[in-house]
Amino acid sequence: MSxxxxxxxxxxxxxxxxxxxxxxxxxxxxKGRYFSITPVRGLEKIxxxxxxxxxxxxxxxxxxxxxxxxxxxxxxxxxDSLDIEIPKAARxxxxxxxxxxxxxxxxxxxxxxAQDVVPADLMVTAIxxxxxxxxxxxxxxxxVGGEGIHxxxxxxxxxxxxxxxxxxxxxxxxxxxxxxxxxxxxxxIIGLVADVGFPEGLGVTTxxxxxxxxxxxxxxxxxxxxxxxxxxxxxxxxxxxxxRACTTIPLYDGLxxxxxxxxxxxxxxxxxxxxxVAQHVARAIEMKAALSKAIDILAELxxxxxxxxDYDIRGTNKLGIGAIEGPRGMDVHMAQVNDSKTQFYSxxxxxxxxxxxxxxxxxxxxHDFGPHVIRAYDPCLSCATHVIVVDxxxxxxxxxxxxxx
Amino acid sequence: xxxxTYKQIVHARSTDKQIQKISQDGGIATGLLCFxxxxxxxxxxxxxxxxxxxxxxxxxVALSSDEILAAAGTKYTLSPNMWMVKEAVRQxxxxxxxxxxxxxxxxxxxxLQSYPIGVRFVAGKIALDIGIxxxxxxxxESLKTFxxxxxxxxxxxxxxxxxxxxxxxxxxADDVISFPIKETHGYEQSGCKVCLDLVSELSDISTGSIGxxxxxxxxxxxxxxxxxxxxxAVDAGLIETKPMDEGKxxxxxxxKLAKSKKEKAMKxxxxxxxxxxxxxxxxxxxxxxxxxxx
Numbered sequence: 001m002s003x004x005x006x007x008x009x010x011x012x013x014x015x016x017x018x019x020x021x022x023x024x025x026x027x028x029x030x031k032g033r034y035f036s037i038t039p040v041r042g043l044e045k046i047x048x049x050x051x052x053x054x055x056x057x058x059x060x061x062x063x064x065x066x067x068x069x070x071x072x073x074x075x076x077x078x079x080d081s082l083d084i085e086i087p088k089a090a091r092x093x094x095x096x097x098x099x100x101x102x103x104x105x106x107x108x109x110x111x112x113x114a115q116d117v118v119p120a121d122l123m124v125t126a127i128x129x130x131x132x133x134x135x136x137x138x139x140x141x142x143x144v145g146g147e148g149i150h151x152x153x154x155x156x157x158x159x160x161x162x163x164x165x166x167x168x169x170x171x172x173x174x175x176x177x178x179x180x181x182x183x184x185x186x187x188x189i190i191g192l193v194a195d196v197g198f199p200e201g202l203g204v205t206t207x208x209x210x211x212x213x214x215x216x217x218x219x220x221x222x223x224x225x226x227x228x229x230x231x232x233x234x235x236x237x238x239x240x241x242x243x244r245a246c247t248t249i250p251l252y253d254g255l256x257x258x259x260x261x262x263x264x265x266x267x268x269x270x271x272x273x274x275x276x277v278a279q280h281v282a283r284a285i286e287m288k289a290a291l292s293k294a295i296d297i298l299a300e301l302x303x304x305x306x307x308x309x310d311y312d313i314r315g316t317n318k319l320g321i322g323a324i325e326g327p328r329g330m331d332v333h334m335a336q337v338n339d340s341k342t343q344f345y346s347x348x349x350x351x352x353x354x355x356x357x358x359x360x361x362x363x364x365x366x367h368d369f370g371p372h373v374i375r376a377y378d379p380c381l382s383c384a385t386h387v388i389v390v391d392x393x394x395x396x397x398x399x400x401x402x403x404x405x
Numbered sequence: 406x407x408x409x410t411y412k413q414i415v416h417a418r419s420t421d422k423q424i425q426k427i428s429q430d431g432g433i434a435t436g437l438l439c440f441x442x443x444x445x446x447x448x449x450x451x452x453x454x455x456x457x458x459x460x461x462x463x464x465x466v467a468l469s470s471d472e473i474l475a476a477a478g479t480k481y482t483l484s485p486n487m488w489m490v491k492e493a494v495r496q497x498x499x500x501x502x503x504x505x506x507x508x509x510x511x512x513x514x515x516x517l518q519s520y521p522i523g524v525r526f527v528a529g530k531i532a533l534d535i536g537i538x539x540x541x542x543x544x545x546e547s548l549k550t551f552x553x554x555x556x557x558x559x560x561x562x563x564x565x566x567x568x569x570x571x572x573x574x575x576x577x578a579d580d581v582i583s584f585p586i587k588e589t590h591g592y593e594q595s596g597c598k599v600c601l602d603l604v605s606e607l608s609d610i611s612t613g614s615i616g617x618x619x620x621x622x623x624x625x626x627x628x629x630x631x632x633x634x635x636x637x638a639v640d641a642g643l644i645e646t647k648p649m650d651e652g653k654x655x656x657x658x659x660x661k662l663a664k665s666k667k668e669k670a671m672k673x674x675x676x677x678x679x680x681x682x683x684x685x686x687x688x689x690x691x692x693x694x695x696x697x698x699x
Contacts, residue, residue: 142495142525142526143495143496143498146495146496147525148525148526153496161492161496162496163496163497163498164466164468164496164497164498166448166449166468166497166498166499167496167497167498168498170498170500171498
């Protein structure tokens with residue numbers, strides 16, 4: 001006899017999602033469906049018709065966990081649409097910003113899974129370690145991006161300002177000092193994940209890995225021809241779920257894909273392991289790579305070099321693509337500029353790629369492991385948090401159809 | 406207390422000949438910042454540095470003594486130094502920033518530190534605030550206009566400007582022209598008319614020429630860090646001091662001018678309040694001491 005286990009909303013996540021698992025008599029998941037119940041964002045519509053500079057400022061508000069990738073993807077899309085070649089130092093600063101953000105964001109992710117993998121006696125150690133890493137990584141974001149959460153200095157055409165030589169040396173010294181701490185942290189996390197004893201094969205999917213770059217993002221590796229987008233009605237075989245799901249289903253070569261640190265590791269480093277443990281391990285290892293990269297950039301950055309290109313804001317209606325490898329995966333923004341206004345804007349955010357993959361990843365194991373699988377892949381849905389109340393009087397849309405908390 | 410809270414008040418000047426030569430009066434702001442930088446008490450400072458245009462200062466983050474020296478001397482026009490504070494600790498990466506402010510900016514700085522909205526981690530990184538005495542300030546175009554009109558000199562020939570003995574002094578290469586300070590009224594920015602602070606009451610150290618003999622400054626140390634840095638600089642021999650002249654041209658004059666600025670401003674504040682205009686101060690009827698800087 002099949003039973004249905006519903007977790008709504010899934011916990012220790014940013015945003016609201018629902019995990020519906022059909023289970024057999026032993027409680028083993030036979031069919032997993034994961035979908036976002038956070039209603040329409042509409043941010044792409046907000047920026048349409050406005051000056052191109054509006055887009056990065058508005059779209060970075062898509063998420064407070066992931067503001068840097070959204071800002072970068074947005075300016076990269078605009079750069080592409082306006083045919084701007086940004087100066088080398090600007091590119092370095094952007095890469096530095098993302099690398100630092102990666103370290104910070106992965107640490108947040110580890111904080112969110114701490115309850116799952118850290119025993120009580122080590123909890124304080126683990127949380128302190130996370131805090132220490134975040135503090136240092138955010139210090140870099142503060143200085144390079146201008147603001148710690150929503151960076152003000154990332155601009156179309158480059159960056160608003162280069163950092164000073166003092167700041168460069170200071171950041172370099174600070175990140176160098178962080179390196180042994182991060183190494184210890186990564187070792188701690190990998191060890192703790194191994195100690196949990198997750199069953200072999202948990203969270204493994206057949207979805208192909210999609211990534212455009214080891215750490216930064218490369219629009220030339222994202223082929224728009226191979227991308228299609230379908231409505232939830234054509235994806236979820238349960239009409240009730242299809243009706244309530246709030247995201248479209250993006251496909252690459254007609255298939256749902258996996259994005260994120262493990263996908264990047266598979267595509268660029270031949271990382272073979274899959275599943276929950278592999279997700280945590282790949283994420284932890286990527287922190288080291290990102291920190292090394294940040295240090296390398298700081299070692300060679302020319303702080304007197306220009307960071308802003310000259311450009312013509314009017315545009316030619318070219319479809320610009322910005323592909324950025326955010327902590328949770330590939331974040332693609334697309335923009336068209338003509339007559340100095342954004343004519344079209346669309347964002348394909350990391351979690352949207354992962355959503356159709358995460359549900360089936362719960363299959364074949366006891367439903368108790370379901371949330372572990374979800375959190376291993378992606379702890380946020382905030383790419384989709386902007387509520388629209390259709391009927392202010394009875395608030396029926398929210399109560400009956402959307403977010404049931 | 407029209408001079409605000411202070412620990413000590415003295416006359417002082419920098420002993421450095423180079424600073425004496427380029428500074429406005431006693432070279433206290435320049436001397437103290439150079440000293441604090443050398444001693445690593447600060448790692449940089451927001452100052453009114455030179456811009457592309459003569460006499461038009463630009464808020465600058467000075468990271469070396471040379472850059473501080475380049476900003477020496479008073480410019481009688483606005484330099485929005487607060488504008489650079491955030492940048493100084495973000496893009497410039499300062500951990501212990503120094504800053505030179507005129508009274509309105511001193512108030513802004515303290516407000517920023519008390520309510521750090523939009524300036525995360527900035528408040529704690531301000532290590533030293535040197536406040537400058539200020540009676541009023543002029544927009545750049547105002548300054549240009551009244552100098553050419555009243556002194557009859559081309560603005561580009563001006564080598565030094567000064568206010569003292571009730572007059573505005575304009576030095577050129579071969580001439581010194583003066584006209585009564587009263588004649589500049591109407592040219593100052595309107596905010597100065599409601600300002601209750603002459604001596605940067607909220608700074609760490611205040612300094613200015615009022616009440617001091619030529620080539621000297623009056624200095625008030627106000628906070629623990631301000632007092633410490635000042636006495637260290639004195640001990641190191643970089644600043645010499647002499648007791649404050651309590652007489653008519655000393656403390657008495659400073660007190661008199663500070664009081665009259667407050668009284669004039671209070672009148673204007675009360676008047677504006679009566680008209681229902683927004684003023685960021687209390688009316689005299691709303692506070693215990695009508696001259697308090699609140």
